[in-house]
Amino acid sequence: MPAQYTYGSAGRNLLHGPHLFDSDFSLFKNFRIREKIRFQFRAEVFNLFNRRSSAIPSAVFGTASFGNITGTSVDNRDFQFGAKLVW
Numbered sequence: 436m437p438a439q440y441t442y443g444s445a446g447r448n449l450l451h452g453p454h455l456f457d458s459d460f461s462l463f464k465n466f467r468i469r470e471k472i473r474f475q476f477r478a479e480v481f482n483l484f485n486r487r488s489s490a491i492p493s494a495v496f497g498t499a500s501f502g503n504i505t506g507t508s509v510d511n512r513d514f515q516f517g518a519k520l521v522w
Contacts, residue, residue, distance in 0.1 A: 452491035458483040477517040
């Protein structure tokens with residue numbers, strides 16, 4: 436047995452959390468104003484399907500919550516609009 440508070444023999448990345456599913460979407464349209472001037476409009480959506488992501492499992496060995504997922508990541512669906520003038 437190793438002494439308390441020393442590293443053991445377990446390898447890296449031994450515990451794995453749930454899969455992260457994240458979908459982002461973007462649309463943009465370019466409008467030509469003059470020969471060298473154009474206007475760009477953008478619309479972007481982050482977390483398109485509004486899915487929640489589970490947090491990583493508790494990794495404190497010897498506790499009652501070891502290996503349990505006790506939280507979620509709350510990333511709401513976000514919309515973002517932008518405009519750009521390029522010359």
